[in-house]
Amino acid sequence: MGISVNDVEITDDAVERELPHHAGAPVPLKAAVEALVVREVLLQAARNKLAAEQDALRAREASQAEDAEALVEDALIERLIELEVTSPVPTDEECETYYRKNIGQFRTGDLVEASHILFQVTPNVPLDALRAKAQEVLQQALAQPEQFAELARTYSNCTSAEVGGSLGQLTKGQTVPEFERAIFSLEAGQIAPRLVESRFGLHIVRVERRAEGRTLPFEMIREKLAEYLTEQVRVRALRQYLKILVGQANIQGVELEGAQTPLVQ
Structure with a gap:
């Protein structure tokens, strides 16, 4: 038909x-x-x-x-x-209500310097085996954080492996949402205690430094x-x-x- x-x-x-x-x-x-x-x-x-x-x-x-x-x-x-x-x-009151309930959307200038070790998901590698290896390396990184760069050079499937997993300075909107949530939730020097899953694979994530931004006032964005x-x-x-x-x-x-x-x- x-x-x-x-x-x-x-x-x-x-x-x-x-x-x-x-x-x-x-x-x-x-x-x-x-x-x-x-x-x-x-x-x-x-x-x-x-x-x-x-x-x-x-x-x-x-x-x-x-x-x-x-x-x-x-x-x-x-x-x-x-x-x-x-x-x-919308009225000013409705706009202000939305602003208060979603205040995190109106921050600017937040900056982190992050590194990661990527275990890329590929058709030829069983996911269970990949996850097990990533979990093993995560435990090593948590136990000996000073070896993070060396572990990245050894295991990461990202081109950043050549520089110890460093991704440089990142602002919000530069990475996929699941990775962004992870790096902006960590303190400087902290390694995420769990693997971070994204569309690219499994990540071990560390934040080297962070700089806090500011919340834009309602009058500025009304x-x-x-x-x-x-x-x-x-x-x-x-x-x-x-x-x-x-x-x-x-x-x-x-x-x-x-x-x-x-x-x-």
Whole structure:
């Protein structure tokens, strides 16, 4: 069975043209198909609601570009979202409440100098054996921390092994989240007592030095925080609106999550 939205077919040619835009998705073909289906759902809703504006847009764009129809469709969808998806601006009180509850997000300047020993997970090495060896080396490092650099040169699968495992100075956002949480929780000179697991493998981690940053005052970040919270509300509202449209549409050939009851007022 082919893919269609209210009897409008999503063609193979359309999917092929859309596919390059989703090369980074876990399943590019699925992402491309879903994007086309959602676009068609929105476009049909826009045409139903904005018939008069569609004619005006088509007249305006007709002489301006070869792909005038695509520009008309994009403009219709943008106008529909503008009319149907509301994004209330948060109050100062709401912004300040978020600030207080998430105060750690507003620190700047925290810096650590860290080293690690990486046991990289590879298809050819049994994970249990790798973990056992990493645990053995961790115990050696905890018992004789002065040998950390030598252990890194001997065992680490990272290029930093050449410099004793040193990663230099790191700020927040420079490493994967699981590794960042570990290094910023340690004191200067401390080795993490447990292996740190990341997408790269198993790490033995030591912090050499750290410099504390400061918390930005609310007054300094109020405007940016309001913009961020407004965007978060808009994204949630748009997702809810799409669920409604998907739930109302007759979609064949692919399953998308729909909504059975109105979620947006």
